[in-house]
Amino acid sequence: MTDAAANRYDSRTIGMMELVYGKGYLSAGGDEEVARIVSAVTIEGNDVLDIGCGLGGAAVTLVRDHRARHVHGLDIDSRVIERAVELVEAAGVAEQVTLTQFGGGVLPYADDSFEVVYVTATTCHLEDLAGFFRESCRVLRAGGWIVGGEWFKAADNAAFKCWDSLLREQGLNFHFVSRQQFETALSTSGFEQVSAVNRTQATSELTRDYLRRVETDLRGELLAKLGAEGLDSFLAWTRSRYDALANGGMYYGHFRARKLAT
Numbered sequence: 001m002t003d004a005a006a007n008r009y010d011s012r013t014i015g016m017m018e019l020v021y022g023k024g025y026l027s028a029g030g031d032e033e034v035a036r037i038v039s040a041v042t043i044e045g046n047d048v049l050d051i052g053c054g055l056g057g058a059a060v061t062l063v064r065d066h067r068a069r070h071v072h073g074l075d076i077d078s079r080v081i082e083r084a085v086e087l088v089e090a091a092g093v094a095e096q097v098t099l100t101q102f103g104g105g106v107l108p109y110a111d112d113s114f115e116v117v118y119v120t121a122t123t124c125h126l127e128d129l130a131g132f133f134r135e136s137c138r139v140l141r142a143g144g145w146i147v148g149g150e151w152f153k154a155a156d157n158a159a160f161k162c163w164d165s166l167l168r169e170q171g172l173n174f175h176f177v178s179r180q181q182f183e184t185a186l187s188t189s190g191f192e193q194v195s196a197v198n199r200t201q202a203t204s205e206l207t208r209d210y211l212r213r214v215e216t217d218l219r220g221e222l223l224a225k226l227g228a229e230g231l232d233s234f235l236a237w238t239r240s241r242y243d244a245l246a247n248g249g250m251y252y253g254h255f256r257a258r259k260l261a262t
């Protein structure tokens with residue numbers, strides 16, 4: 001199975017994730033998280049590439065709230081792209097957002113096409129991280145930035161192993177690396193000024209809130225959708241993600257790096 005084929009979330013998983021994370025998102029934090037990630041770069045008037053755009057929440061807020069000139073959203077999964085198209089049309093930003101499905105690997109854009117590459121909770125799916133960063137670097141204009149949020153492996157402890165194996169049970173491919181491996185891959189792929197902000201504590205609190213909501217407010221809806229067994233397994237997934245962050249197995253961070261100005 002190729003990386004791309006192994007990374008398609010099933011539609012039930014997509015539905016549960018969006019219910020917990022909010023409309024348009026397959027990762028934690030919603031529009032506020034996007035705002036934090038892009039706070040150190042200029043989005044206004046710029047062309048942005050959102051790789052692993054998922055359901056389109058980030059593309060919408062980047063245009064609507066941060067005034068991107070145009071956002072190109074790219075994802076390997078045609079079903080999430082279809083959902084993103086619906087969201088972008090409903091938000092009235094379709095003229096400034098182009099959504100494309102691709103097979104992974106080489107990015108379908110010319111060199112020097114974007115000022116910003118935005119990528120959140122997606123590089124953890126990639127086997128060839130350095131190859132991905134080289135491609136991201138190629139499509140950025142000199143001096144452009146790659147920014148995002150990502151999960152890193154912090155320790156090979158029980159909390160990490162539990163979370164990692166639950167994710168794999170969903171049939172998804174994950175290649176978690178340490179923050180240091182991630183930063184090295186960036187700095188050897190044409191980027192400079194590599195930095196990361198530790199968001200583990202904040203994300204741990206957020207995932208604890210999500211866990212509470214799954215146990216209380218969302219419980220009835222999830223039970224109706226998933227049945228008792230499905231709800232139990234989703235609860236286990238939500239608890240395990242919190243445990244991995246709270247017990248030192250995972251690190252969540254925001255990163256940025258700049259394409260070497262030539």
Ligand SMILES: C[S@@+](CC[C@H](N)C(=O)[O-])C[C@H]1O[C@@H](n2cnc3c(N)ncnc32)[C@H](O)[C@@H]1O
Binds near residue numbers: 009055105
């Ligand atoms: C956890 S979701 C995050 C989606 C979105 N960035 C968000 O924050 O809501 C990961 C996304 O990466 C996509 N994906 C997985 N492998 C990919 C690849 N090689 N290239 C582009 N997208 C990929 C998945 O289809 C999924 O939409």
